[in-house]
Amino acid sequence: MAVIKKVVDWIDVRIGIREVAEKELTEYILPRTINAWYSMGSVLLFAFVLQVVSGMLLLIYYVPDADKAFKSVTAIMNDVPYGWLIRMCHAVGSNMMVLALLLHMLSVLFMGSYKKPRELNWVTGFTLLALVQAISLTGYLLPWSQLSFWATTVATNSANAIPVVGPYLVEFLRGSKLVGPPTLGRFFALHVAFIPAVIGALIGAHLFFIKRTGISAPPFGQKDSSNHWQGDRYRHEEHPGGIPFFPNFVLDDLRSIAIYMACLMAVVFFDPYLFFPKDAFIPANPFVTPAHIKPEWYFLANYQTLKTFSNELIGLSLQGAAMTFLALLPFVDRGNERHPLKRPLFMVCSLGGLLLWIGFSIWGHLS
Amino acid sequence: MKYRTLITIHYVTRTLLSALLLVITACLVSTQVSAQGAAEPVCITCHSTLPEKYSLPVTLWRTSIHAENGIFCSGCHGGDPQDAVNAMSPARGFLGAPKEPAIPAFCGRCHVGVLKDYLTSAHGRMLGKGGPTCVTCHGNHHIIKASLELINEKSCSRCHSFDRARTILASMQNTEAMIVALDMRLIAFKSIGTDTEKLEKELFTVRNHFHSLFHNVNVDLVTKESVVIQAELYKIRDALVQMDTTIWKRKMAGAGVVSLMLLIAAVLHIFKKNFKL
Amino acid sequence: MEKMNSRRTFLGVCLGSLGIIAAAMVSWPIFRYLAPRSNSGSAGKVVIPVTDIREGDARFIEYAGSAAVLVRKRGGDLVALSAVCTHLGCIVQWESDKQDFLCPCHGGHYSADGIVTAGPPPKPLDKLPFTVTGGNIIVG
Secondary structure (H helix, E strand, O other), rough: HHHHHHHHHHHHHHHHHHHHHHHHHOOEEEEOOHHHHHHHHHHHHHHHHHHHHHHHHHHHOOOOOOOOOOOOOHHHHOOOOOOHHHHHHOOOHHHHHHHHHHHHHHHHHOOOOOOOOOOHHHHHHHHHHHHHHHHHHHHHHHHOOOOHHHHHHHHHHHHHHHOOOOOHHHHHHHHHHHHHHHHHHHHHHHHHHHHHHHHHHHHHHHHHHHHHOOOOOOOOOOOOOOOOOOOOOOOOOOOOOOOEHHHHHHHHHHHHOOOOOOHHHHHHHOOHHHOOHHHHHHOOOOOOOOOOOOHHHHHHHHHHHHHHHOOHHHHHHHHHHHHHHHHOHHHHHHOOOOOHOOHHHHHHHHHHHHHHHHHHHHHHHHH | OHHHHHHHHHHHHHHHHHHOOOOOHOOOOOOOHHHHHHOOHHHHHOOOOOHHHHHHHHHHOOOOOHHHOOOOOOHOOOOOOOOOOOOOOHHHOOOOOOOHHHHHHHHHHHOOHHHHHHHHOOOHHHHOOOOOHHHHHHHOOOOOOOOOOHHHHHHHHOOOOOOHHHHHHHHHHHHHHHHHHHHHHHHHHHOOOOHHHHHHHHHHHHHHHHHHHHOOOOOHHHHHHHHHHHHHHHHHHHHHHHHHHHHHHHHHHHHHHHHHHHHHHHHHHHHHHHOOO | OOHHHHHHHHHHHHHHHHHHHHHHHHHHHHHHHHOOOOOOOOOOOHHHHHHHHOOOEEEEEEEEEEEEEEOOHHHHEEEEEEEOOOOOOOOOEEEEOOOOOEEEOOOEEEEEOOOOOOOOOOOOOOOEEEEOOOOEEEEO
């Protein structure tokens, strides 16, 4: 103990670490009414770190070459000790991360936390959602299985619906006329370098915004749940009489992370094949299209939308419009009230939208 | 989804590729290119429209194992499948249909091992003297994947009593059942990402060895070889049992890990309660 | 307060030990994942005396869990090949009268060097590395 104290002292006299710790941890006061949904951000940060670490480990044995990729993944799954565990953590982890991301977004939505002055938080968060979808899509191709190959073919092909530039855009995305080795090259680079770097930077911005603006108080259990932000000058939102981030809320965060891990491990150990149809274990064959190629569950609604509208441009435009609307939500919804039950129009629209999304996903799964 | 365009592009590339392959190799189409995707040889285009006597072979062939593996008319009958005018010209290697005594040699151009076994068997020694040829049991155009079902009373008793055949069938049934069962298990393991390539190859070799016994029609040999073959099959089965154990062990470890995580969550929860201010 | 403090200490110790167990459970698989694998490399070599194969003859051996063949061609050159036919994976046979390989399944023919000379095989037989030292042929 004395040794640790000495080391901390040594650092402290040089960079004043204790002051930073006090200011950022013990004196960082959160609202007393804060609930478990507020720990989803920490869960996501943890999930992202887990993806980065497991991804780096996979890079040791993965070979990004169309002739060798499938074989190298098979070797990771079968020959490398615990390779199956690391690969499954990465693959199942990506699905769980998307799920946690959606829950995080829904909690922010229903607690009205996206409202001013937190527009920047919402916009960075929404961009992160899109980037996580992009990193999932690019990662899907890397095992070079039948599933990877044809899911990527179908996904990149949807850009064809864009007028004029569509066909060229498809070729540009693929790096060749059809999905092939050039596609693997660019998707690999996007998946392991470009997108993670941008996601990392945006996470930094997202956290910076939250620290500067201050955390929002949940709208529940208060008489007046409306927004009091004045917007005349910068003020950090204070929560007098609240609880400290450390140790109180850190314990909450850690508990949520432990529950997240329990769920992830349960899927990894007991039914990882939830996310792996048979085609995931057949090497890619450009000459044989498998019978039922479906995208990952979180793209099923998009997939079904494109299928429903006979004109693909309409389908694609609708998706673009919905995404843009959601991205710009804080600028559209400018009301002051934050309690969901006092916002009937919002409730109808958001619940309707959610049900529509779920409905289309199920329809896409069954069709 | 531009599925239709995609499929068209895909179909065109496949067609071109197959046509190229057909021209180069004349009779052999890469097994990767499935039958329906390859260019229809002129034989099929023409024969399909002819009266039943000439179109039946095409109909029968369509559901055969040959069609499934991309072996077209010219694979056996020769000729030029790209040139309608000279398709059946002997100058282009057209062979036509073989006379009965020539049938084993005709099929044996590809099925070399089987031909050798057949020729030395009781069946083969009666060739040309009323004995059976390949088509007697396998049929001619509708040739399906060989199985023990080909040995049945109705078929065998066309020529002789079923007694000896029954003995052979009985001694082969166990092994065949083992092979089929192992094959199913391997498919199941493969569909969950297990690397079964080595075992599949082993099973394939054992199966070939076993299937060569079909044509010897020699009870003693079948009984003797079955012991060797079954020993090989037990080795594969043991490997599968090993895989089952691994899966079970992983589940046990998983139960431990999940419990630990839940325990940590519970302790953290209680810990937090002790910080309520 | 006293009671709360002792409870916090107790729970802290519990949490610390659980944390150590969890850390061990994470570290062990990662260590095993990264550790160099021993039996990939030198193992699996097959040694055969040079005198075992006469000129124009072939010798079938098991190598790396699969069938392989050593041929001494007329003239004395040695060749080591995989004996697995590249068509569908049957095991090829050596025909010493023709000095070539025949696959009994669908009639594929290969020269003594493993080059396809007739039939359906899409590519030559795989060549295997071997060395001849001290009167022994070492495959692998």
